[in-house]
Amino acid sequence: GWYIMKLNEEQLGAMPFVCFTTFVAMEVGSMLYTHTRAMSRLNVLPSRFCSGPVTPAAIVSRGRVNGASGLQNLEKKDCWCNLQSKFISTAVWLQSHRNPFKVSPPLFGQNRCFSGITQAALHIELVPCLKDNYAYLLHDTQSGVTGVVDPSESAPIVDVLKRSGLILTYILNTHHHWDHTGGNLSLRSMYNAKVVGPYVDKDRIPGIDITLHDKDVWMFGTQKMQVLETPGHTRGHVCFYFPESKTVFTGDTLFSLTCGKLFEGSPEEMLTSLSKIASLPDDTKIYCGHEYTLSSAKFAMAMEPSNAELCSYFEKVKELRKNGLPTIPSSLGKEKLCNPFLRLSSPEVRNSLGIPGNASDQQVLAALRGAKDRF
Numbered sequence: 355g356w357y358i359m360k361l362n363e364e365q366l367g368a369m370p371f372v373c374f375t376t377f378v379a380m381e382v383g384s385m386l387y388t389h390t391r392a393m394s395r396l397n398v399l400p401s402r403f404c405s406g407p408v409t410p411a412a413i414v415s416r417g418r419v420n421g422a423s424g425l426q427n428l429e430k431k432d433c434w435c436n437l438q439s440k441f442i443s444t445a446v447w448l449q450s451h452r453n454p455f456k457v458s459p460p461l462f463g464q465n466r467c468f469s470g471i472t473q474a475a476l477h478i479e480l481v482p483c484l485k486d487n488y489a490y491l492l493h494d495t496q497s498g499v500t501g502v503v504d505p506s507e508s509a510p511i512v513d514v515l516k517r518s519g520l521i522l523t524y525i526l527n528t529h530h531h532w533d534h535t536g537g538n539l540s541l542r543s544m545y546n547a548k549v550v551g552p553y554v555d556k557d558r559i560p561g562i563d564i565t566l567h568d569k570d571v572w573m574f575g576t577q578k579m580q581v582l583e584t585p586g587h588t589r590g591h592v593c594f595y596f597p598e599s600k601t602v603f604t605g606d607t608l609f610s611l612t613c614g615k616l617f618e619g620s621p622e623e624m625l626t627s628l629s630k631i632a633s634l635p636d637d638t639k640i641y642c643g644h645e646y647t648l649s650s651a652k653f654a655m656a657m658e659p660s661n662a663e664l665c666s667y668f669e670k671v672k673e674l675r676k677n678g679l680p681t682i683p684s685s686l687g688k689e690k691l692c693n694p695f696l697r698l699s700s701p702e703v704r705n706s707l708g709i710p711g712n713a714s715d716q717q718v719l720a721a722l723r724g725a726k727d728r729f
Contacts, residue, residue, distance in 0.1 A: 497575030528605025555590030586624030
């Protein structure tokens, strides 16, 4: 019953109507018979579905994956009282009858499939777009919620969704630039997905439905997502941090070995934004908006050529790009060791810029960003 109360409208809407009517109608004595007929007819439960605790959110997710239409205006309060005891009984039965329906799971990506639902997991697939953009397809395996971060175009996203058998639930935008929002309206129309973005940019993000503020904690399925306001590149830029998955989507604020251009913000704002990201745990994975690492590595080497960690990373980056492989994700710990924009106090960086040792970090960042723009 507690899980039912946690479902949002999109998840409830995805539950096939016949599933709801079946659950409501079930009597404890006839539960097994009624449940088996309804669920097997809908082909909702995949293989290994019962390898962990069964939740309504998981059953909702299977309805979404199989494209079942639901009662769109169903209210959570309408199902709470009737399903409270019924679902508990159903979950107990399912837990004791592992894999009763023998349905193969759909693939997520080319080589990955849905795991058991014992623990929540956030699957992330990098989707190259345009010339050097990256969008990211997210799938919460426990709830079935699927989202995409910064879709610059719709076609590559649709291809991955079709291949994986997923239905898009949310579109997440870090900022308003066209190469991060170009696919919004098309994807929103095709999948009835909700567009999520920063409140500050609500008038500039196409199709925005849900606005978020700094320090908001928003639930992406079962995953907590923290919103970090990171102005500098644009005045409304945000990053999306998933603490349980140790992952942050930095858009155009922080890249591997560089930071974003200051189109609308000041060096002071960018410094504050980078400091906010740098305060996260060192094992946080960095998913940024572009593949800029090779060119940024050359600039970083010019700024700090005696940095052994940077030299080693530079060789790795060259090898990855030579083989056509992405350098993303990076890690925050790696960036602190190699990224000059997170190493403003480095004497070598300051010396390369001709900045006195007593200059402020803000002055160093301004000089560093100007040098990068001219590089």
